[in-house]
Amino acid sequence: MFERLALIGVGLIGSSIAHRVRREGLAKEIVAHARSRETRDTVLRLGIADRVTDTAAMAVTGADLVILCTPVGAFAAVAAEIGPHLMQGAIVSDVGSVKQAVIDDVGPYIPPGVHLIPGHPVAGTENSGPESGFAELFDGRWCIITPPEGADADAADRLVRFWQTLGSKTEVMDARHHDLVLAITSHVPHLIAYNIVGTAADLETVTQSEVIKFSAGGFRDFTRIAASDPTMWRDIFLNNKEAVLEMLGRFTEDLTALQRAIRWGDGDTLFNLFTRTRAIRREVIDAGQETPAPDFGRSHGKG
Amino acid sequence: MFERLALIGVGLIGSSIAHRVRREGLAKEIVAHARSRETRDTVLRLGIADRVTDTAAMAVTGADLVILCTPVGAFAAVAAEIGPHLMQGAIVSDVGSVKQAVIDDVGPYIPPGVHLIPGHPVAGTENSGPESGFAELFDGRWCIITPPEGADADAADRLVRFWQTLGSKTEVMDARHHDLVLAITSHVPHLIAYNIVGTAADLETVTQSEVIKFSAGGFRDFTRIAASDPTMWRDIFLNNKEAVLEMLGRFTEDLTALQRAIRWGDGDTLFNLFTRTRAIRREVIDAGQETPAPDFGRSHGKG
Numbered sequence: 353m354f355e356r357l358a359l360i361g362v363g364l365i366g367s368s369i370a371h372r373v374r375r376e377g378l379a380k381e382i383v384a385h386a387r388s389r390e391t392r393d394t395v396l397r398l399g400i401a402d403r404v405t406d407t408a409a410m411a412v413t414g415a416d417l418v419i420l421c422t423p424v425g426a427f428a429a430v431a432a433e434i435g436p437h438l439m440q441g442a443i444v445s446d447v448g449s450v451k452q453a454v455i456d457d458v459g460p461y462i463p464p465g466v467h468l469i470p471g472h473p474v475a476g477t478e479n480s481g482p483e484s485g486f487a488e489l490f491d492g493r494w495c496i497i498t499p500p501e502g503a504d505a506d507a508a509d510r511l512v513r514f515w516q517t518l519g520s521k522t523e524v525m526d527a528r529h530h531d532l533v534l535a536i537t538s539h540v541p542h543l544i545a546y547n548i549v550g551t552a553a554d555l556e557t558v559t560q561s562e563v564i565k566f567s568a569g570g571f572r573d574f575t576r577i578a579a580s581d582p583t584m585w586r587d588i589f590l591n592n593k594e595a596v597l598e599m600l601g602r603f604t605e606d607l608t609a610l611q612r613a614i615r616w617g618d619g620d621t622l623f624n625l626f627t628r629t630r631a632i633r634r635e636v637i638d639a640g641q642e643t644p645a646p647d648f649g650r651s652h653g654k655g
Numbered sequence: 656m657f658e659r660l661a662l663i664g665v666g667l668i669g670s671s672i673a674h675r676v677r678r679e680g681l682a683k684e685i686v687a688h689a690r691s692r693e694t695r696d697t698v699l700r701l702g703i704a705d706r707v708t709d710t711a712a713m714a715v716t717g718a719d720l721v722i723l724c725t726p727v728g729a730f731a732a733v734a735a736e737i738g739p740h741l742m743q744g745a746i747v748s749d750v751g752s753v754k755q756a757v758i759d760d761v762g763p764y765i766p767p768g769v770h771l772i773p774g775h776p777v778a779g780t781e782n783s784g785p786e787s788g789f790a791e792l793f794d795g796r797w798c799i800i801t802p803p804e805g806a807d808a809d810a811a812d813r814l815v816r817f818w819q820t821l822g823s824k825t826e827v828m829d830a831r832h833h834d835l836v837l838a839i840t841s842h843v844p845h846l847i848a849y850n851i852v853g854t855a856a857d858l859e860t861v862t863q864s865e866v867i868k869f870s871a872g873g874f875r876d877f878t879r880i881a882a883s884d885p886t887m888w889r890d891i892f893l894n895n896k897e898a899v900l901e902m903l904g905r906f907t908e909d910l911t912a913l914q915r916a917i918r919w920g921d922g923d924t925l926f927n928l929f930t931r932t933r934a935i936r937r938e939v940i941d942a943g944q945e946t947p948a949p950d951f952g953r954s955h956g957k958g
Contacts, residue, residue, distance in 0.1 A: 425922075449872070474872050478936070493871055523868075533865050536855050538872025543913060544847055545873070549932040551902070551909045552839050562836050564935070564942045565826075568796055569752070569777050569841025570848070572945045573876050579936035582929035589917045589925055599854075600914055604907070606854045610846060611903055614892045619728075622892055626885035629852040632867070633781070633882035639867045642875045 353514060354379040358415035360408045360430055362386045362395050363581070364476060365447045366421030367485025370400045372518045375487050385411035386482075387422070394482045409437045417514070419471075420446035420458070425587035428457040435461035443467045443507050449534060449584075451498040451527035453591035459500065467507035472496045472530065473520060474538070480581040491519035492640065498527040528595075535595035539588055540603055543596065545577035546585070656817060657682040661718035663711045663733055665689045665698050666884070667779060668750045669724030670788025673703045675821045678790050688714035689785075690725075697785045712740045720817070723749035723761070728890035731760040738764035746770045746810050752837060752887075754801040754830035756894035762803065770810035775799045775833065776823060777841070783884040794822035795943065801830040838898035842891055843906055846899065848880035849888070 357379035359366045366384070373379050384401035385408045386392045392404045405411040412418045412434045420427055427446065438444065444462060448454050454470045462468045475493035477484065495515040499508040512522045525533075552563045552571065567575065589596055613621040637644045660682035662669045669687070676682050687704035688711045689695045695707045708714040715721045715737045723730055730749065741747065747765060751757050757773045765771045778796035780787065798818040802811040815825045828836075855866045855874065870878065892899055916924040940947045 474869050476872075494869055496869070533861050533869055534872060536851075536858060536861055537866055537869045537874040541851060541873035541877055543917075544851065544910065546929055546932050547910045547913055548839075548844060548847065548906055549935055550928050551906045553931065553935055554909075555839060555902075555905070558832075558836050558839055560935075560938075563840055564938050564944065566777050566797055566799070566836055566840045567939050567942075567944050569779075569837060570844035570880055571840040572939050573880060574844055575932070575936040575939045576945070577873055577876060578929070578932035580929075580933075582926050582933065585929050586922050586925045590920055590922055593917055593920075596917060597914065599858075600910075600917075602858070603851055603854045604910070604914075606857075607847065607850045607903075607907070610850055611900065611907075614846075614896055614899060614903075617893055617896075619889045619893055622889045623885050625853050626849055626881070626883075626888050628856065629849050629878070629881035630883075630885060632852055632856055632863075633878040635863075635867050636870050636875050636878045639870075641867065641870045642879070 353510070353517070354417040356381045356383060356415040356417070358411040358418045359384045359401065360411060360418065360420045360434070361422030361426075362391060362400060362482045363421060364480050364484045364489075365473065366419070367395070367400050367482040368487065368489040369419065369421070369447075369518065371485055371487035372490065376517050378514065378517055379417065383411045383415060391482055398482065400482060400485070408434050412439075412442075413437050414439055416442050418442060418444045420444070420448070423581075423584045423587045424448040424450055424453060424591050425583070427454060431458040431461035435463060438463060438466045440465045443469055443511055445469050445471045445511055447471060447473055449538065449588050450592040451496075451530045455498075455500045455527055467504045468500060469503060469508050469511045470498045470500075470527065471511060471515065472498070472534070473515065474534075475520075478576050478579045480584070488519065490515070493520055495520035495522050496530050497522060497524050498530050499524065500527070531592050531595045532598075535592060535599040539592055539596050540599045542577055542580060542585060543589065543600065544603070545574040548574050549578040656813075656820070657720040659684045659686060659718040659720070661714040661721045662687045662704065663714060663721065663723050663737070664725030664729075665694060665703060665785045666724060667783050667787045667792075668776065669722070670698070670703050670785040671790065671792040672722065672724070672750075672821065674788055674790035675793065679820050681817065681820055682720065686714045686718060694785055701785065703785060703788070711737050715742075715745075716740050717742055719745050721745060721747045723747070723751070726884075726887045726890045727751040727753055727756060727894050728886070730757060734761040734764035738766060741766060741769045743768045744770075746772055746814055748772050748774045748814055750774060750776055752841065752891045753895040754799075754833045758801075758803045758830055770807045771803060772806060772811050772814045773801045773803075773830065774814060774818065775801070775837070776818065778823075781879050781882045783887070791822065793818070796823055798823035798825050799833050800825060800827050801833050802827065803830070834895050834898045835901075838895060838902040842895055842899050843902045845880055845883060845888060846892065846903065847906070848877040851877050852881040
């Protein structure tokens with residue numbers, strides 16, 4: 353499907369792409385660049401890429417598909433560096449969790465005849481780094497493609513087919529709408545998970561060891577989300593500011609109403625909401641986005 | 656260990672106790688009462704108890720261990736009914752997620768010579784009902800015992816040993832302190848999970864089907880928590896009002912600071928928090944409260 357795939361950044365997503373591209377034979381050569389020597393050595397040692405380059409510019413030279421897999425905050429600098437070295441007809445894409453910022457930051461550096469088609473695989477685990485990748489990460493997960501206005505339709509189609517071959521279901525969407533959808537399905541959930549884990553750590557009336565001991569009551573699920581990569585998530589919030597602040601405003605307004613219901617002993621308001629949200633869980637499971645196994649299928653065995 | 660165990664209420668927790676008590680031979684007879692005929696029929700059909708009674712009073716007659724397993728909001732009425740029928744020397748306990756309210760609501764109905772020793776197994780899944788119970792639910796999980804001031808030490812010890820035989824680790828704690836600890840480790844996490852799922856369902860800019868489709872980004876974990884039993888959780892919030900409002904106040908204050916950091920592009924504040932919370936996740940795993948499997952060990956296979 354492609355002659356040479358260049359991956360700029362090789363974390364969980366980048367290495368998972370490489371594993372799957374190799375398995376499916378989607379590119380004749382995989383070239384990777386990572387900023388740190390340590391990561392480059394790991395990529396070579398694990399055989400994730402065929403070649404590893406010291407600069408991003410070297411990696412994209414001669415590549416017909418370039419995918420930026422660094423945190424979004426690094427995209428502008430990477431684009432400035434690789435812009436002059438991009439091959440005519442190449443597709444430049446990414447895996448960032450925000451999309452309008454990619455068009456704004458990367459777009460200006462893309463020469464005519466090169467196709468910027470941003471993408472976002474909605475998949476991941478709380479682990480990061482090149483060792484954490486695996487070929488099945490994208491299976492059955494959505495990948496959202498957000499071609500800018502006037503983008504080349506053939507290039508967008510090729511990228512869609514690429515992600516489908518990686519195992520994803522695909523959806524084409526406007527970048528700003530993507531950012532709103534992800535603000536509520538991912539960014540605000542992460543923010544409030546980070547926040548409550550921080551709140552719990554700072555309490556004086558309850559010790560941190562008590563919080564950890566009794567976390568099975570619900571808190572531990574938040575700790576998993578709050579263990580996600582700090583750099584990546586800082587960049588997401590800084591680059592999806594408007595949508596996150598809008599959704600956060602709605603969240604806080606609704607939470608204030610719940611707080612008031614608790615204060616005034618209004619059990620009906622609580623019961624009605626709790627009944628409504630239970631139905632949504634069933635829809636998530638029915639949509640194949642989740643396992644119905646109780647407690648996420650956690651083992652309840654000893655230890 | 657006991658002659659006759661009476662379970663008032665047979666949901667996830669009550670049926671799990673019954674399964675394990677039978678396996679360990681901890682009681683010669685298990686008698687159960689459930690309010691609805693449907694549940695009583697299910698309990699008999701599944702052989703969860705030896706006998707099922709139409710009233711709670713009949714169930715506790717002659718029982719040396721009585722465990723209330725209904726939602727906390729029903730405790731006062733149940734206690735009023737069973738009080739006159741309790742056997743001298745019997746232990747009355749419960750599995751409610753709040754503890755001071757149990758002492759306040761149930762205490763006045765306990766005759767002299769009967770021992771009220773409240774307990775709270777910090778274990779569960781998002782499923783409810785008698786069919787959802789299983790003998791291993793309490794393995795390796797904490798059970799918090801909160802004897803009121805002046806409680807009989809032998810009775811408290813017997814209850815501690817009972818829960819240890821069910822597989823639990825046990826901790827003895829003051830009821831008010833328990834309520835503070837659980838407010839942050841369980842009650843507030845549930846409240847904000849319910850809240851964000853409700854917020855997402857009410858948006859006009861993002862459709863509900865989009866929320867469900869792209870829930871893998873973090874939202875789906877909240878839907879699991881927000882699928883917990885509505886009656887049980889309504890009662891928890893109404894009966895742990897002060898502690899929940901206190902912790903919620905801290906949460907909101909911290910969230911406002913994060914909101915401000917996003918608005919002003921203060922990446923350091925975000926990065927520092929996100930780094931700190933990641934360390935807490937490691938402590939939760941090290942404490943044996945969680946599996947380190949990526950993504951909760953969810954299958955990433957197709958479908």
